[in-house]
Amino acid sequence: DEVRIYNRALTAAEIQADIVTPVGGTPQSDTTPPTVALTAPAAGSTVFSLVRVAATASDNVGIAGVQFLLDGAPLGTEATSAPYAVVWDTRSAAPGSHVLSAVARDFAGNTTPSAPVSITVTATGPSNVGQWAAPFAWPIVAVNAVLLRTGEVLAWDGQTYGGHDARIWNPTTNTFTAVPNNQTNMFCVGQCALPDGRILVAGGHITDAHVGVTDTNIFDPAASTWTKVASMSYARWYPTATMLPDGRVLVTAGEINCNGCVAVTPEVYNLQTNVWTQLSGASLNLPYYPHMFVLPDGRVLAAATAEDAIVTRVLDVVTQTWSIVDPVPVDGGSSAMYLPGKVMKSGTSFDPDMPSVPSAATTYVLDITQPSPIWQQTDPMTFPRTYHTQTLLPDGTVFVSGGGVTTDPVDPRVAVGPAELWSPVTETWTTMASLSVPRLYHSTALLLPDGRVLVAGGGRFFGQPDPSDQLSAEIYSPPYLFKGARPAITSAPATATYGASIIVETPDAARIATVSLIRLGSVTHAFNMDQRFLPLGFAAGGGSLSVQAPASANLAPPGYYMLFIVDANGVPSVAAILKLQ
Ligand SMILES: [Cu+2]
Known part of the structure; x- marks a missing residue:
């Protein structure tokens, strides 16, 4: 030997x-x-x-x-x-x-x-890497952020600030309006938009990490009020809320009252009856904040989680059964369904309480519309990242911002400044301009109706005011805003019915190359629970487009969407906000 x-x-x-x-x-x-x-x-x-x-x-x-x-x-x-x-x-x-x-x-x-x-x-320059505006002060750390049907952003803070420090930010006037929720601390919740544009918030925080609450709150943007509705059966801390095609809300995962005490039984909320129903047949131990996506066949994909790599499964809510899609867990810290049934995930998912390790830059795509789909590894990001956020853009690309080269949740030295943009055509990343502020754990990113991206928050890791708490936001203008005159929507209907055609008036009809629909975003902890991208068929006429609404609610669950018209250079209009029903 x-x-x-x-x-x-x-x-x-x-x-x-x-x-x-x-x-x-x-x-x-x-x-x-x-x-x-x-x-x-x-x-x-x-x-x-x-x-x-x-x-x-x-x-x-x-x-x-x-x-x-x-x-x-x-x-x-x-x-x-x-x-x-x-x-x-x-x-x-x-x-x-x-x-x-x-x-x-x-x-x-x-x-x-x-x-x-x-x-x-x-x-x-800006025409190939975009441009960040200087950071501006926010009164809160935007741990959760939701684009409302009004075009305003509802956001709230973390730790003890999580309920009473909710705000509405108006992007036009840059003003903040307090909309306190004094009933529930909304730190560590899941949230999604309801078909009527109200926001459902499931679960929350008491005083200790890993201890959830059963509360359900609904925010009404018309009245700027929070209403507590029926409670879930299980307390949940770090759950995911998903709008289903039938208008009900699916809630998965979250911890009940200790580290590892996972609420394994999903629950479904019926808005009409104000009743939660347990999916007892579909119990599954899922890590924090599963990345759930409604697929074109109506089932719900669990593609990743915020905490750990998982076996990829789909849930049939009707039969309460999970089926394995890909038995090999591959990691992804943030993910997005960039086309119906096609999901991309990148970077590292991690429990920030664990000792830090280097982040990964790996990127995978899954095309559920293919027979026997499995994750395919594609070109990695230029920078390894954990706690980054993926945001869908109106030209069909995926923007990633924030995160760090290690899994340290708050150390500003590991923060990645440069953003990156992913092309679904080439499946490659291109490095974009650099944000100014470290945006690590508890940072957020949200597409605005004008095609810019709001990036905010970061911090609130130990509960007390800390240098890593980022009381600011910065706004990114993608390269498409530096490529010539934007097409304009002069009028669009306020509502659209599945399968119907709608008329969108525009003086730019002749140069429109694509029409896209993006659901208003709801983001926290590196995952946007609402955003989804859908290209729409259209025919150009003189001064207008006849646009085909999605065929079914499986493709686009009911609720509010941004409708963008995009020219041949990839330059999008300002969105019309449309209710799909
Ligand atoms: Cu958190």
């Missing part, structure tokens, strides 16, 4: 080299060089902002490192563990053509250069 003693932890590659290298005697000389190939960016692509440069490398013994080169000069330090990648700030390179390459080195010192890849650097 052979023994080697090391006084430090070894990398995976070193362990591999150790296994294949004999102890003592004459070492076999390794003359086999490694292989290496650049995998990103793609040859011929145009790059800007911060770019992930990545390579694959392999060797008969082991890879000691991969050194990336820009025009033959070292780019960053040698990457010594897979995946081999560096982030390149292209703003330090002259605009024009450049050559990227990489050299892989094995433990015996053999080296191999990759094939060169030519790319073009273009200037970084």
